Amino acid sequence: MSIFLRRPWPEVGPSVTTIHVSATPLPAKKDVARALLLRGSVFIHLDPRRSGVLVPARLRSQAQVVLQVGLDMPVPIPDLRIDHEGVFGTLSFKGVPFACFVPWGAIFALVGEDAKGMVWHADMPLEIAAEVERESRRRVGAGGTAELVGLDAVRAARMGMSRPDIGRMDFRRSGAVPKRKSDRPPAWDRPAYLRVVK
Numbered sequence: 001m002s003i004f005l006r007r008p009w010p011e012v013g014p015s016v017t018t019i020h021v022s023a024t025p026l027p028a029k030k031d032v033a034r035a036l037l038l039r040g041s042v043f044i045h046l047d048p049r050r051s052g053v054l055v056p057a058r059l060r061s062q063a064q065v066v067l068q069v070g071l072d073m074p075v076p077i078p079d080l081r082i083d084h085e086g087v088f089g090t091l092s093f094k095g096v097p098f099a100c101f102v103p104w105g106a107i108f109a110l111v112g113e114d115a116k117g118m119v120w121h122a123d124m125p126l127e128i129a130a131e132v133e134r135e136s137r138r139r140v141g142a143g144g145t146a147e148l149v150g151l152d153a154v155r156a157a158r159m160g161m162s163r164p165d166i167g168r169m170d171f172r173r174s175g176a177v178p179k180r181k182s183d184r185p186p187a188w189d190r191p192a193y194l195r196v197v198k
Helices: 016-023 029-039 126-141 151-158 163-168
Strands: 042-046 065-069 086-093 096-103 107-112 117-119
Touching: 029 042, 029 107, 029 117, 042 117, 065 086
Parallel strands: none
Antiparallel strands: 042 065, 042 107, 086 096, 107 117
């Protein structure tokens, strides 16, 4: 099912661009998973009821399970393998290790730490697809457009500032620093009185 089959604006006809984009095949899940893994951890959205899925028994009856894998996790995954068959690794569930295997057919979404990723609607469980459709109808019925907000605006809102004050704020000194050192730009690690001279 293509996301372009249902038009959000019925009075606007499909354009050549829309038709071309909807006909473009999605990339291979393996390629997307490896690309996301290079940038950090990957959240694997899967249907554990599909054949070949190996996850703890308490998770097998759910419509959706999200597993997080990565090369630099707090609990290391030394045997993590992403190949032509699927994703394999010994993951920790409440501190108990469990050897998991997820074939590509059971995966319907891959998302990186930056919330960017890809969804394969054809592999999505019916319950999840129905929930997504209900939510999109609810949003369209309620006016449906969301305001785009920049990261600085979110930080300012957390600090109780108004929008005109955002431009005058230095977030490096405000305490709105990313939690992990690897998320910070290199310039944040230098003292404020040093600068790069070329």
